[in-house]
Amino acid sequence: MTERTILIVDDEARMTAVLKAALEPEGYAIATATSGTTAMNALDTHAYDVVLTDLKMEGPDKSGLQVLDFAKKRYPQCEVILMTAYATAQTAVEAMKRGAYDYIIKPFEIDELKVKIRHIFEKKALANENRSLKQELQQRYSIDNMVGQSGVMQEVYKMVHKVAPSDATVLIRGESGTGKELVAQAIHYLSPRAEKPFVAINCAALPETLLESELFGYEKGAFTGAEKRKLGLFETAGEGTIFLDEIGEVATTIQVKLLRALQNRQIIHLGGHEQIPVKARVIAATNRDLEIAVKEGNFREDFYYRINVFPLSVPALRKRLEDLPDLVSHFLKRAGRDPHGISAEALEKLRMYPWPGNVRELENVVERSTIMAGDRPIEVTDLPPHIQGIQKLPTAFDLPDEGIVLEDIEKKLIHRAIEKAGGNKSKAAKLLGITRRKLYSMLERLG
16 A cells, blocks of 8 residues: 655644644654744655645744645645634635645644545545546557557558547548447547546437437426436536447437537537537547438438548458458457467458458457367367358459450349348348448449
8 A cells, every 4th residue: 555644744843743643543654844944845855645734833934824835836736734723714715725625723623633634545545546547548548559550550540640639520430340439539548638538329229319318418307207407428528528429320300409519519408498518529430321321311411511520431351351360369368368379270261251240240259269269279160150161262363355344243243142142131241241231332333
């Protein structure tokens, strides 16, 4: 346990001795000084958590308020309690203005003083715990900890570093499972808002009415069951970051309110009238083609332009397969396994698979395979059956001198995939290494 130190300052040596004798059994390391000058010298030579000083001391030496000023200016983490027999409201206000933690009137009960000091150390312990948690979060979600050294990921890192220091609204685009929330967290923890909250919500996971109340909060009686006032996530985020995942699934009625929040920097509780200022930065994410959604009338054009201030794309895993070995090692290490605990043959099978579920799917496959493998390295037989049976595609095609019609090749491949999948579009998309949405888009384009 870290030493908890207190400096007691009083021009009466007997008083310092009494206080030292009372506080030492509580586990504190106590030092004493009988003048303000001695106290200041002591502060310059040792780090004290608390200074307990008399307000008025005899003679021309430094007063308790001067000790307070010195301590708070040079050592802001040090808390000061003033002892005085001449307390007035004005004295107390002046002491608090100058940074005192508290004051206590002589004569006082030792137990009262012990409570005040105990509260200081409880507050310090909580602050240290919060600091440690924030540092841990910053390290965990640091861009340096994101796995992947491919060119496309280097471009993502570069964009994150560029946008993080600003307050710009960011729209992160990418397929499901690519790690869009990790990128959002990296932006937050690289920004000046890193010490503030990061609040995330999956907009597709809640029905419209519940999503609205979660985002904007509500007043007591706003609807059946609203028994008390509730803050929304914009308020909870404060001056931090609010991450709106799956923004493409938000109903147009809520898009209007989000647009107002971004445009006017204000929200209104459900059932309320008060304009509440919005201070949080907004980062949104989607796996939808929002341009098509705008054309189809499912997404407001004005809202699209408001959130698309700084677009950032996270690549699909199949477009950065050179990162796959590092990702596998990362997931093995996270599972407490040897990061190299996979055979070359099994790794090659993973490379051949198109990964429609992206990094999230890879993480699940590695976790399942480690269970199947037990204590030994992962082999091909430990992989899921649909990956075990995958065959290597030909590396070269015969391109005739007269050329080809690429659309015809695409049509033939799609027809073959749909036939092989027994008409199941999802399975056909997986065989082609594309999403179902992409397959439907291609079917429409190719007629």
